[in-house]
Amino acid sequence: xxxxxxxxxxxxxxxxxxxxxxxxxxxxxxxxxxxxxxxxxxxxxxxxxxxxxxxxxxxxxxxxxxxxxxxxxxxxxxxxxxxxxxxxxxxxxxxxxxxxxxx
Amino acid sequence: xxxxxxxxxxxxxxxxxxxxxxxxxxxxxxxxxxxxxxxxxxxxxxxxxxxxxxxxxxxxxxxxxxxxxxxxxxxxxxxxxxxxxxxxxxxxxxxxxxxxxxxxxxxxxxxxxxxxxxxxxxxxxxxxxxxxxxxxxxxxxxxxxxxxxxxxxxxxxxxxxxxxxxxxxxxxxxxxxxxxxxxxxxxxxxxxxxxxxxxxxxxxxxxxxxxxxxxxxxxxxxxxxxxxxxxxxxxxxxxxxxxxxxxxxxxxxxxxxxxxxxxxxxxxxxxxxxxxxxxxxx
Numbered sequence: 363x364x365x366x367x368x369x370x371x372x373x374x375x376x377x378x379x380x381x382x383x384x385x386x387x388x389x390x391x392x393x394x395x396x397x398x399x400x401x402x403x404x405x406x407x408x409x410x411x412x413x414x415x416x417x418x419x420x421x422x423x424x425x426x427x428x429x430x431x432x433x434x435x436x437x438x439x440x441x442x443x444x445x446x447x448x449x450x451x452x453x454x455x456x457x458x459x460x461x462x463x464x465x
Numbered sequence: 466x467x468x469x470x471x472x473x474x475x476x477x478x479x480x481x482x483x484x485x486x487x488x489x490x491x492x493x494x495x496x497x498x499x500x501x502x503x504x505x506x507x508x509x510x511x512x513x514x515x516x517x518x519x520x521x522x523x524x525x526x527x528x529x530x531x532x533x534x535x536x537x538x539x540x541x542x543x544x545x546x547x548x549x550x551x552x553x554x555x556x557x558x559x560x561x562x563x564x565x566x567x568x569x570x571x572x573x574x575x576x577x578x579x580x581x582x583x584x585x586x587x588x589x590x591x592x593x594x595x596x597x598x599x600x601x602x603x604x605x606x607x608x609x610x611x612x613x614x615x616x617x618x619x620x621x622x623x624x625x626x627x628x629x630x631x632x633x634x635x636x637x638x639x640x641x642x643x644x645x646x647x648x649x650x651x652x653x654x655x656x657x658x659x660x661x662x663x664x665x666x667x668x669x670x671x672x673x674x675x676x677x678x679x680x681x682x683x684x685x686x687x688x689x690x691x692x693x694x695x696x697x698x699x700x701x702x703x704x705x706x707x708x709x710x711x712x713x714x715x716x717x718x719x720x721x722x723x724x725x726x727x728x729x730x731x732x733x734x735x736x737x738x739x740x741x742x743x744x745x746x747x
Contacts (some may be wrong), residue, residue: 366527372652373522377545421654421695422521422613429550435483456615456695459656460687461522 365418365454367396368439371406372419407429412445418455467635470509471643471710471735472502473673474596475704476518477653478588478728479604480606481552481595486725494540494685498732499596499721502644503508504514505595505734510531511605511642514597515562515568515630515708516590519647519699523587531579533626535572536607543586553591561604564639568606571633593646610705612698614645623701627708645706647699650692651728656692660723664690666729669700674715674733676707710735 371393374381384392393403405413409431414424421442428438452458484492506514523545525531541558545549562582569580584607586594594605610626611617618626634641649669650662672680681704689697715735722729 369522370526370528373526377523415655420522420613424653426522426546429547439656439658446656456613459615459690 364397364399364402367398367407368402368417369419369423370428371396371398372414372423376423376430377456381429388433410445411441413449414445415442416445416449416452418452418457420456467637467641468631468643468709468737469511469544469640470506471644471706471737472506472733473645473647473706473713473735474499474593474732474744475482475648475726475728475730476589476646477593477651477726477728477730478546478551478592479728480730482550482588483725484552486676486722488541488665488725491721491723492686495719495721495723495730495732496596502734503597506552506642506644509642510640511603512639513564513606513641515603515606515608515634515641515643516593517608517643517702518589519629520561520609521587521613521703523585523589524574524583525609525611526689527614530611531609532622533576533578534609534610535565535569535578535580536560536584536605537562537580538582538584540690541584541586541605541607545585545587551588551591552590553595556601558586558594558601558625561606564604564637564641565606569629571636572629574642575629579608589646591691593644597602597644600616608705609706610701612701615686617686617698618701620701622706623704624678624682624708625704628711630705631704631709631711643706643709645702648693649698649700649703649729649731650694651696652694653696653727655695660694660726661727661729662693663722663729666722666731667721669693669703670717670720670731671679672735673707673715674712674717674735676709676712676714677737681707704733710737713738
């Protein structure tokens, strides 16, 4: 689990057109530069917003990424809810800061 | 000259990006008060506007996260978000590197802050500017307080940051306005988006406009997260404005929860009185 690198890649995709270009043209080579598990790599490659949310990606990063891959607002909210339904509660990051919300 | 204006407002991306989803009556009343904030800002005839914001991973990341940072460039650009998504056209915003440098230098005597000569604005600054300086003809000096990636600066430090900022502004020949923008309670960009704790918001705003600093800085992050969501961490921007107007009180021009905008929409002003005696003695 390398939430830091998942978020770092999404952050760079959100703000840097060159990283976006590489994501489109040579995705595997770009993803290999980040320390990601297979699950993380697949979630990013598939644009699986629900799973990324459950992994603990900060919503402020995820929301921009969702817009970037063309989701509208309702699709974005539904994807996160769907993610929790399928994969269970958020596993790490900011949203687990209260003891009683830890999975 | 000195600080000539102080206010706060909300910045949620839905305010512009999802305008058609809100109850038009409440939305338009909110927009009208934002227009009043603009009128009051313009009446103060500022040479520059400092926006104390809580950005959302547009420039700063956990590889090197400053607790406080001030922009020190002659121009900025924004929004970084998709233009259609935010319903704000990408544009260049004028800055004032010389003034910002003087403010940073002065502040460094009392507090550590980072500076950035490059800065892309996200909705956290672009939404307020869309209403306050829609012609982008006023120099903007951005300030960021990290409200996203814990550990976050303690609230009493945010208040102190505002006090030090005020002292630095009062030492400059320019007329300077400050607007803080954030929260209040909200759960932005999560499945709980649209939840708003109105009771908590109103209690916070009461402390804010009466500038009861002891109460303003008494929240723990755990309490804030539980009662006001992770978006509640952005109260740091309001608290910094309270610090900049220490000893003065203010007025809430507008507050209403607008679930479609995912935040309790807020517009408030603080009176800019004389700098506190504690400072002028130093």
